[in-house]
Amino acid sequence: MKRIIIFYSYSNNTRKIAEKIHEKYGYDMVEIKPVEDYSTDYQKVVDSEEKLVPLDYQPDIEKLDIKIANYEEIILCTPVWWYSVASPVNTFLHNYPLKGKTIIPVATNGGWLGRTFENIEKITGANIKNPISLKFEGDRLINLYDFEDWLNNLEQKEQ
Numbered sequence: 307m308k309r310i311i312i313f314y315s316y317s318n319n320t321r322k323i324a325e326k327i328h329e330k331y332g333y334d335m336v337e338i339k340p341v342e343d344y345s346t347d348y349q350k351v352v353d354s355e356e357k358l359v360p361l362d363y364q365p366d367i368e369k370l371d372i373k374i375a376n377y378e379e380i381i382l383c384t385p386v387w388w389y390s391v392a393s394p395v396n397t398f399l400h401n402y403p404l405k406g407k408t409i410i411p412v413a414t415n416g417g418w419l420g421r422t423f424e425n426i427e428k429i430t431g432a433n434i435k436n437p438i439s440l441k442f443e444g445d446r447l448i449n450l451y452d453f454e455d456w457l458n459n460l461e462q463k464e465q
């Protein structure tokens with residue numbers, strides 16, 4: 307069963323998580339990149355996305371250099387933005403053929419996960435498996451042990 311890690315990260319928490327999964331299992335990994343860079347002013351992004359996320363905003367993203375059909379399972383790593391997936395991830399979910407695939411969602415957040423997992427399922431029609439919510443305080447992962455446990459069991463849970 308072939309897996310790929312697909313991630314987006316604005317302030318690098320999710321990038322570090324995706325890289326840890328990649329280091330342990332060597333799955334292919336690709337990054338979702340918005341065509342237009344976000345402002346480096348964190349608060350500005352938080353404020354503008356507060357209006358955009360509820361409008362189902364889908365910013366343009368660069369074409370991913372992969373064939374989804376080659377993979378059965380997608381480990382989707384996303385920050386939570388306003389109780390859902392980050393907007394560039396929203397674009398990805400709407401534009402790639404994910405119906406019937408299995409998505410393992412990894413959502414980094416500050417403690418308010420909202421409807422992130424439900425929305426991933428609703429948008430894609432994919433099957434959601436082994437979702438994990440990773441809570442950060444700034445760049446510090448609070449539930450590190452949950453992550454380590456999840457990571458160690460990522461392949462065993464298959465058999």
Ligand SMILES: Cc1cc2nc3c(=O)[nH]c(=O)nc-3n(C[C@H](O)[C@H](O)[C@H](O)COP(=O)(O)O)c2cc1C
Pocket residue numbers: 314315316317318319320321348351352353355356384385386387388389390414415416417418419420442444
């Ligand atoms: C635009 C924006 C909206 C956010 N909304 C939420 C939220 O609804 N709930 C939450 O717990 N954290 C929220 N956060 C915090 C991020 O989810 C958290 O810091 C995450 O780990 C950032 O991942 P990254 O460093 O990979 O970008 C938000 C951050 C940003 C920039």
